[in-house]
Amino acid sequence: MAAGVGQQWVLVEMVQAFYEAPAYHLILEGILILWIIRLLFSKTYKLQERSDLTLKEKEELIEEWQPEPLVPPVPKDHPALNYNIVSGPPTHIITVNGKECINFASFNFLGLLNNENVKSAAQASLKKYGVGTCGPRGFYGTFDVHLELEERLAKFMRTEEAIIYSYGFATIASAIPAYSKRGDIVFVDEAACFAIQKGLQASRSNIKLFKHNDMADLERLLKEQETEDQKNPRKARVTRRFIVVEGLYMNTGDICPLPELIKLKYKYKVRIFLEESLSFGVLGEHGRGITEHFGINIDDIDLISANMENSLASIGGFCCGRSFIIDHQRLSGQGYCFSASLPPLLAAAAIEALNIMEDNPDIFQTLRAKCERIHKALQGISGLKVVGESFSPALHLQLEESCGSRENDVKLLKRVVDYCMNSGIALTQARYLEKEEKCLPPPSIRVVVTVEQTEQELDKAASLLKEAAQSVLN
């Protein structure tokens, strides 16, 4: 009460002072107030950005500028420059650089590359449609074989819909940017393959890497994100979250712990994208991949993407899942809308390969038995360690101790590979782009098991590798 009265006094005094002030005082204050208002509303004072160069100076600069050469020179003995030349089909017996070897390097897991039924289906399609499709899917490039293949794949994987791409690499690299945009968050495993990394880069989302197969690390990241969300709930309501994992990792040969991932999915409300290039046609009782292997309901996974270039021995890739998700890619998958569709003969080959997979479900068991056999046989080689699950058909052999630099490791492994090739087993080193990978795996030899290899051949390969390691590494 007293403060209010005090305030009133001050107000009255102010008004009195106003009436009693001399004229010039009021005018001066009026001008000051107007000046302040002008400064408040005028544009900010811009610094002069460009120094004004004269025309002559500009021309001099243009003359002087020297660009780098378009490409730096590549040394002649760069390991990736000299390709192995394969004459003839890359099937079980392969002729590499003129020498006949048993093929332990092509991802022909189910041996369908040389299958006569597959080839005759492709021939029939070639006679009916020719080779190319001459257009993208939207403009007269959709053939009935494409529609049939999509239906068959969806039925095989027991999902609602499937979509086909004409290039395996482009499948996951176009699928991720179709859903995940700038501002969304993607949790991805460190050992994800290069195609996934490119898809993530194209999507411009926030990428959070978690340690390979480490669910505790992933949970920590998810919890951190949860606390972030609580600070800004409005933004959190529109930020989409995804986890991207592979069924069987190409770079390390091990399997992802899918049941724990499903639990995390429902707990933290994240969607899962599963990349099954190596596990499609390998894992599971009928070859349906890692979901069948763990007995998980396929609708729990939002998107499964795989390429048809490994087990199906064709070219291209597919994504399958619920229609709600897959249909979106038909308008926004870049590799689908802006690229020509898959040549029909390759689609027919894939359909026939699917038929064979459905009719002979026991090949998966045979393949797994062979993988276990060679995994056991390769243990105990001095100097090389086996990296990968026992049922994974694509294993890595890494040096137990590195010689110091990656270059020397690569050279050493090359000598092992050459020794084996000279004795009739075709192997290859796993190739990476060293400067582009986010987490570069150590150099390794890739060993691929196929259904066509006999037990003697597996044993021969194992003993040859032992010999090679002995002679080269000791």
Next chain:
Amino acid sequence: MLVAVLTYVGYGVLTLFGYLRDFMRQWKIEKCQNATEREEQKDFVPLYQDFENFYNRNLYMRIRDSWNRPICSVPGAKVDMMERVSHDYNWTFTYTGRVIKDIINMGSYNYLGFAQKTGACQEAAAKVLSQYGAGVCSTRQEMGNLDKHEELEKLVARFLGVESAMAYGMGFATNSMNIPALVGKGCLILSDELNHASLVLGARLSGATIRIFKHNNMQSLEKLLKDAIVHGQPRTRRPWKKILILVEGIYSMEGSIVRLPEVIALKKKYKSYLYLDEAHSIGALGPSGRGVVEYFGLNPEDVDVMMGTFTKSFGAAGGYIGGKKELIDYLRTYSHSAAYATSMSPPVVEQIITSVKCIMGEDGTTIGRARVQQLAENTRYFRRRLKEMGFIIYGNEDSPVVPLMLYMPAKIGAFGREMLKRNIGVVVVGFPATPIIESRARFCLSAAHTKEMLDTALKEINEVGDLLQLKYSRRRLVPLLDRPFDETTYEETED
């Protein structure tokens, strides 16, 4: 002017209806036909923003039957289409099982008519298929480099007149995986306004700074080049490491041909590098089909990176890059596709080898030469007749891609459907492939089209044009006027 106003009005009406129907759908007055999220995942963050799909739901769905038309024969000059009907306004389609036969195909990219199911190419491909199989199952750098690939690359290098070439399995991927290998941070990319999505994606993935110049506008390009060299990188002022100009031979939505002599002159003056994407122009331009470089009579060595695809003129699939030996060696080592992507399928490679030999005349016949000439004649004839009829046609006189302007959204669907009723298959494009008021129908001419087929097509287009009032052009074509490679764009003028 009137047309522009009517187009905007058309879109306005569609948008209003769109809002109305969304409103009705939300309040369950109208049944929602869209697929929906799972029950268990209803409380997840929604996967699609409602507004993103507004265009999809309300505009695209109405005319969805003009796209994704399934065919069941070789995509040659005449094609068989599977008939499909929709009972719920294009939300779902059912196939009646009938096949509409012998539709004149003005939509497939079959410039030289190599999409055939009989002939030397197909026989050679069949032989290779039985010998090699369909797939490869390995990457180029590992075990996937077949002798066929080496043969193909040598042949392509000879065809283009460059030192060396490298082939990839997908044309889109050729751009998106090799541009990042060539340029990186600290480099500048100058790209045309209307470049294809693959070039844009490759440029973005590379991490370089991208600046866009107006379509085919050399003053805009020169200004950007000058500014770039004089002022350097945006904030640090360091000089750019390299400058790469991305252009296409023929732009697929405009039909315009790049002004190559001027671009090369600019490139030499300012010491930058040129990346030429000849997806549509290889095989289609030039007296012997070697592309836009031959069309202008220039030296292929002036273009630093010549890229192209095998999908369009060669009837196969895949892409290539040609250039100096150092460039190709570098790409063999550092291209993303060589290290991580499966190599090309052998029968497809054989198809390309046979068709390139045919075009070069090395298979002993003159079929290739005859086809290139036939395509050029077809192009000139078709364009001339359309202009005489009074349609607005974009693009250069010699380009086999002929866009015919439709403008109004309703005419997009109407044109496609009317032409199909008359047994002619055309491609119509609207937003977002083109600016929103410039929707068009695009004809792709082929050497396999005979004059009778073209005449039939022209007659039908004339009828439909009268029916839908598409003859917007107010200029009368002056015949026999020689117009060299300037981009002739006919636009509405006030009389």
